Amino acid sequence: SIILGIESSCDDTSAAVLKGNKILSNIAANQEIHNEYGGVVPELASRAHQQNIIPVVAKAVKEANIHKKDISAIGFTRGPGLLGSLLVGTSFAKSLAMSLEVPLIEVNHLQAHILAHFIDDANPEPPNFPFLCLTVSGGHTMIVLVKDYFDMEIIGKTIDDAAGEAFDKIGKIFGLDYPAGPIIDQLAKNGVENSFKFNKPRIENFNYSFSGIKTSVLYFIQKEVRKNPAFIKENLNDLCASVQQTLVEILMDKLEKAALELNINEIAIAGGVSANSGLREAMQKNAERLGWNIYIPKFEYTTDNAAMIAMVAKLKYDRGEFADLSISASARYDIEESFKKDVTIID
Ligand code: ATP
Ligand code: FE
Secondary structure, three states: OEEEEEEOOOOEEEEEEEEOOEEEEEEEEEOHHHHHHOOOOHHHHHHHHHHHHHHHHHHHHHHOOOOHHHOOEEEEEEEOOOHHHHHHHHHHHHHHHHHHOOOEEEEEHHHHHHHHHHOOOOOOOOOOOOEEEEEEOOOOEEEEEEEEOOEEEEEEEEOOOOHHHHHHHHHHHOOOOOOOHHHHHHHHOOOOOOOOOOOOOOOOOOOEOOHHHHHHHHHHHHHHHHHOOOHHHHHHHHHHHHHHHHHHHHHHHHHHHHHHHHOOOEEEEEOHHHHOHHHHHHHHHHHHHHOOEEEOOOHHHOOOOHHHHHHHHHHHHHHOEEEOOOOOOOOOOOOOHHHOOOOEEOO
C-alpha cells in the first residue's frame, strides 16, 4: 500500500508518503510566526496551515516519486490539537480522498506519536508488546501501557502542565524563544547539572506534576535577579543543565516505578520531548542498570510529523478501518476513546 499522511494538529503542517512500512517522504513546514509571541497563536496557526498545506502535500508526493493516482488511502490527524488547525488538515484530507476516490483514515495524534516506533527506520528493532511508552510532548505527559497496536491504557499522566510545556515555560522565564525545549537541551550541554537545586513534586501513583517546579524556578530567578541583574546571563548554561536534569529525573522516576510494578522491561519514549538528549541518556543508563530493552525513535519521528500519521493509517488500512467522509475533527480526542470506533468498516 501507499499511504499519504497529513498532520496539522498544532503549528507544523506536515505530509508524508509511506510505502509498506517505509517512509518515502516526510515534509514539514514549521511556522516561525509564533516564536515572537512566546507560544502558538491558534488563529495564526490555522491561517499558516491554510497557506502551507497544498505546497507541503505536493512536495511530499513529488519527493516520494509517486503519482497522486498511486495513493491507496489518506490518513489525517483527527485530534487532539487546536481545532482551527485540525480543521484545515481534516477538510483537505476529506476533499482529496473524495477526488482521488480512495479511503479516508482518521488518526489519533497521540497514538501516532507512540506507533511511530513501527516505522521501518524508527528503531533498529520495533518494541515488543506489551511495552511501556513514556509519551512526552508539548501538550501531554503520560505513561502508556501498549498492549497492542490498538490496545493501550494510560497508567499515569500529568495532573497539570506537560513536560514540554514545563521546558517551554521555564525557558521563557530565562528569556528564551519559543519553543524553548530544544534550546535548553543545547545550552545544557555546556552547563553543569546540580548547580542549582529545584524541588521535585511528591505525587501519587504513576502521575506527574510540573507546575510546581515552574513556579519555584520563577521565584528563584526573581530573587537572584534582584541581587544581580546579570544572574541569568552569567548562569544560563548551568540553569539549563540543572532544570533539564530535574525534569528528566521526574520523568524517569515514575517510569522506573511503573516498569518495576508492572514487571515490564520493554521501555519506549515518544513525543517531542523524547528528542531531549538528557532523557535519551537517562534511558541508556537505565538500560544498562536495569536491563531494559529501550526504544528511542529516530529524531525526525519525535516532534510532530506526518510520517507517524501515515504509519497509523497503514495499520488501520490493513485492518480495513476506514472513516466516513462526514467525520469531523476532534480537539479533545482522547487516546483511549479512539478505540471505541465511530468508523465504518468497509470490506
Ligand atoms: P501534543 O503532541 O501533546 O499534542 P505537540 O504536538 O505540540 O503536543 P510535540 O510536537 O510532540 O508536541 O512536541 C513539542 C514539544 O517538545 C515542545 O514543548 C518542545 O519544547 C519540546 N521539545 C522538542 N525538542 C526538545 C528537546 N530537545 N528537549 C526538550 N524538549 C523538546
Ligand atoms: Fe505532538
